[in-house]
Amino acid sequence: MPDAPPLRLDDVHLTLPSAAGPVEILRGLNVQVNAGERVALVGPSGSGKSSLIAVAAGLERPTRGSVSLFGRDLARLDEDGRARLRRGRVSLVFQAFHLLPNMTAEENVAAPLEIAGLRDATATARSWLDRVGLSGRLRHYPHQLSGGEQQRVALARALAPRPALLFADEPTGNLDAVNARHVADLILELTAETGAAMVLVTHDEALAGRASRTVRLRDGRAA
Template identity: 80%
Template sequence: MAAGSTPVLALEAVTLTLPSAAGPVNILRGVDLAVGPGERLAVIGPSGSGKSSLIAVGAGLEQPTSGAVRLFGQDLARLDEDGRARLRRGRAALVFQAFHLLPNMTAEENVATPLEIAGARDALATARQWLGRVGLSGRLTHYPHQLSGGEQQRVALARALAARPALLFADEPTGNLDAKTATTVADLMFALIAEVGAALVMVTHDPVLAERADRIVRMADGQIDTRKIDTGKILA
């Protein structure tokens, strides 16, 4: 992160403990992390290491047990659920492995709806423009079940980036795709976030995809492993 710049996301001594039948489970254990404007960060590590929980807490979808989370400089602990949603609106977007498209809406409606909620007057035109940019001009009126996995993820990318957010959270964005389609989606994602100037916090198991980030952090047992990765990229 450039000296003097305000992080778009900052976690300070964040813990997350969740109940289970066997007793409390420590998911995150004292995580410190800062992401600068426009920075592209990859989060790697084994399943169960806390990667997706880090995104959930950072995006304000899950409240930490202790510690501080600041999104765009705002302390999320001071905001209720509606306040956190308002803070994210138009500024932070999410893309998931499972796409999470609304099944009863067409591709253009899936992209336009968040824009309409944010008050955009040209939501439908913007949705069509962004679907064109991800190569789906011929799929505007198709429903999710009529689209391939790669096409659904491209709709999800268009939906996430159409509002030109300052931060994109991506949780295994290519995890459900074959290798060729995954490369296509990754190329689109990195090209589009560069165009809009968004920072990226991306969870992935794919080392090739992680290498495309500016920085890699590795999660292990709910903490950030501060050892250097073989690629030479410095953690945290």
């Protein structure tokens, strides 16, 4: 479905078990993200922002409602099918950097490109690391990099396949103010350059204000 939006959630509910009984995390969310649109998700802790990302990316199945990626209903796909649909088209950046500790910066960026069967993975990885200001850190391991540098490697890894949709869950949350501004600038600049749609979870109102649109969540609902 070439004209379908990258992401659409219709009446999405998510209820998870707990020791005290079922907990309603999402309560009837309706969200659509169009091609090239950058949508910020803001709200207090526990409002369902990260859960929305997990459901929207097909990492968690909703209890009720439907989630469509690029016009495909995720409920009709098994885990492998969802992974194939995401491959090369959906990327994620988290507050925790999730770099592979036994791989260099270059290898961390090149690995998903190689898995996707893309040619010139190493050259592409070097190019993207240069674009995030890390051309001098190609062969450094994560423990040899600062937090800001690790998040820039994670950003290069996410954008190197030129995804159509980027999920960014508090990407500046673990960074000091200077690095947070730098990473925020890079995310907005590079997603605009690649044309990727983005769903951005953030507590930073200034960063949210730079998105195309803001969705405010409270108690699992869009406020």
